[in-house]
Amino acid sequence: MSYPNEVTITEVCPRDGFQSLPDSIPTDEKIEIVNKLIDCNYKQIEITSFVHPKAIPQLKDATEVVQGIKRNNSVKLRALIPNLRGLDRAIVAGVDKVKLMLSASDSHSLNNANSKTFDAMKGFESLVKRASESTVIVSGSISVAFGCPYEGEVPIERLSAICERYIDLGILDLSLADTTGMANPFKVKQVIRVLREKYPQLKFSLHLHNTRGMAFANAVAGLEEGVTDFDSSVAGLGGCPYAPNASGNIASEDLIHGFEEMGINTGVDLDKLINIAKILEGKFPIQSDSFILKAGKCSDLHIAPKEQKKLG
Amino acid sequence: MSYPNEVTITEVCPRDGFQSLPDSIPTDEKIEIVNKLIDCNYKQIEITSFVHPKAIPQLKDATEVVQGIKRNNSVKLRALIPNLRGLDRAIVAGVDKVKLMLSASDSHSLNNANSKTFDAMKGFESLVKRASESTVIVSGSISVAFGCPYEGEVPIERLSAICERYIDLGILDLSLADTTGMANPFKVKQVIRVLREKYPQLKFSLHLHNTRGMAFANAVAGLEEGVTDFDSSVAGLGGCPYAPNASGNIASEDLIHGFEEMGINTGVDLDKLINIAKILEGKFPIQSDSFILKAGKCSDLHIAPKEQKKLG
Numbered sequence A, B: 001m002s003y004p005n006e007v008t009i010t011e012v013c014p015r016d017g018f019q020s021l022p023d024s025i026p027t028d029e030k031i032e033i034v035n036k037l038i039d040c041n042y043k044q045i046e047i048t049s050f051v052h053p054k055a056i057p058q059l060k061d062a063t064e065v066v067q068g069i070k071r072n073n074s075v076k077l078r079a080l081i082p083n084l085r086g087l088d089r090a091i092v093a094g095v096d097k098v099k100l101m102l103s104a105s106d107s108h109s110l111n112n113a114n115s116k117t118f119d120a121m122k123g124f125e126s127l128v129k130r131a132s133e134s135t136v137i138v139s140g141s142i143s144v145a146f147g148c149p150y151e152g153e154v155p156i157e158r159l160s161a162i163c164e165r166y167i168d169l170g171i172l173d174l175s176l177a178d179t180t181g182m183a184n185p186f187k188v189k190q191v192i193r194v195l196r197e198k199y200p201q202l203k204f205s206l207h208l209h210n211t212r213g214m215a216f217a218n219a220v221a222g223l224e225e226g227v228t229d230f231d232s233s234v235a236g237l238g239g240c241p242y243a244p245n246a247s248g249n250i251a252s253e254d255l256i257h258g259f260e261e262m263g264i265n266t267g268v269d270l271d272k273l274i275n276i277a278k279i280l281e282g283k284f285p286i287q288s289d290s291f292i293l294k295a296g297k298c299s300d301l302h303i304a305p306k307e308q309k310k311l312g
Helices: A013-020 A027-038 A062-068 A084-093 A106-113 A117-122 A124-132 A156-168 A185-198 A215-224 A252-261 A270-283 A291-295 A305-311 B013-019 B027-038 B062-068 B084-093 B106-113 B117-122 B124-132 B156-168 B185-198 B215-224 B252-261 B270-283 B291-295 B305-311
Strands: A008-011 A044-049 A076-081 A097-100 A137-142 A173-178 A203-208 A229-232 B008-011 B044-049 B076-081 B097-100 B137-142 B173-178 B203-208 B229-232
Touching: A008 A252, A013 A027, A013 A044, A027 A044, A027 A062, A027 A270, A044 A062, A062 A076, A062 A084, A076 A084, A084 A097, A084 A124, A097 A124, A106 A117, A106 B305, A117 A124, A117 A156, A124 A137, A137 A156, A156 A185, A173 A185, A185 A203, A185 A215, A203 A215, A215 A252, A215 B215, A229 A252, A252 A270, A252 A291, A270 A291, A305 B106, B008 B252, B013 B027, B013 B044, B027 B044, B027 B062, B027 B270, B044 B062, B062 B076, B062 B084, B076 B084, B084 B097, B084 B124, B097 B124, B106 B117, B117 B124, B117 B156, B124 B137, B137 B156, B156 B185, B173 B185, B185 B203, B185 B215, B203 B215, B215 B252, B229 B252, B252 B270, B252 B291, B270 B291
Parallel strands: A008 A044, A008 A229, A044 A076, A076 A097, A097 A137, A137 A173, A173 A203, A203 A229, B008 B044, B008 B229, B044 B076, B076 B097, B097 B137, B137 B173, B173 B203, B203 B229
Antiparallel strands: none
16 A cells, blocks of 8 residues: 655647547647646646658647747656657757657557567667757657557567667656556556566656556556556547547546545646646547546535435 | 455346436346346346335336346345335345445435434344344445545544444445445555454455546455455446436446456356447447447457558
8 A cells, every 4th residue: 555645647638639639629729728738737748749740630730839838847848759850840849858659569560650669669779869969858658568459468578678678778768558458457567567677777657548447447556566657638538549439548637636536646736627628528529538527526525415405 | 466366246237227227127128138147157146126116116126027037046136125124025036135225424324215324224133133034144235435425535433333333233244335436546445454454254345436437446456455346237337326427337347357357257258248238238328338348358459450451
């Protein structure tokens, strides 16, 4: 029962959420939403992805969004990048941090990045070199780390080999992503325990999807293994391409509400965040998916029906 | 990371699910569904509630359902009972076990049973006496054990006092119910650890609702504190009266799929169960709520889109 006193939540809706919407949101609306998110006191926001506009047209205004928002000193902006061109755009735009895209399995990697996992990692050297000439910090990621929708089980030896390659590159901040919700608490504990023991120099964060209803349980499993960094998406925007109606990213308000109920401080203003979630739910009712939006917080008490009758 | 090798799941849809539907299901349809559930190898099914037909008309055919199904020796039938009249009906109908209704907080108890918690428990003596003259086994319950929607926090001292009263009555099998989804993993661990240490003679089971997205995490917290008995409802039927669109009972297929993915044997035939869930979802699309119905099992692998194109 030893949980950390505080954790860091990275808000990924502006990247993972917006890229999964069927249409692009106008740039000024994106900027308004991100400004509201900054006002919730997030320490980090995944602001966009610098991918080719033809690949994800929803994020083609990445530079305009980064440069249009009201930044402050307490929030770091992270962007996802697939290649050198993306890194260059991210540096020019002025983000604090980039996250490299990588899939744990060859089949997922071939499908997302047109090359096998370790071939894709060969390209990372030039990215690290270029970033070192800027002020931008490089972090890594491992998608489908807890299971691949095409191959199933991802062996821990494979995750270890990827970690070692990242260490060789000098990248020590790694996001383990349960991209299609195949993790379970046992697997999360097992993977993180092994990797943290083998590579104490690495700092792992968890990016969890609630596809099979286990995201919060997986987050708690991560907490119990010492993870204190988590991604989530306000209003639960961000889906699962393999099951169009299935849940995607864990909703920030669900994760933060749950952690706060457990006595774990996130630093995020939950009431302000719920208001943003309501606005997004109004705009994107089909893509939104959040328990707290439906049920309210635990602290939102009710008047008993019999009392209501008396009052009525 | 010590999880039990096996757990017992009690299917509560025929009670908690059916009572929450806006209309009554025809008796023969109920019997057909229960027969299919028995065929999934459940060890226990909460078959109905012997309440006054005016209170819950959806369950007015309780006796006909119990007597109409095809029983076998491996499944125990449990029924919820509110009073002596209900117990008598349950005995005549021929259930194996009854579960007494009780709320942890006075305001919830007043609203549900027209008396305060410990006043309601006074009536339990005559129930225990009557049951002892039959073959029916008596178990207890504590609703809103992890939080009351009217009062908020339920002090652990109050839960202890209820447990002691149950022990005095000779009732050692207790269901702790998170009736409106106010539990979190920290609270579940804390409550169960304290109660199990104080009252090692009691056997606790968990009845969890997914109202705020934490049901599976709470189940895992229970597992980690030694609980091996859980309630769930196929297709997630069974709601939350305070938030009409919110999630209710954790879906059996979600709980069982999650446990099985963690290597914990439930003994329930998951594929047969998913087929029943699909039938119920077809009949009651608004009331159904299940991750596995939307996303499939983790083991349902996909063909990569690029492979699909090649094949096409």
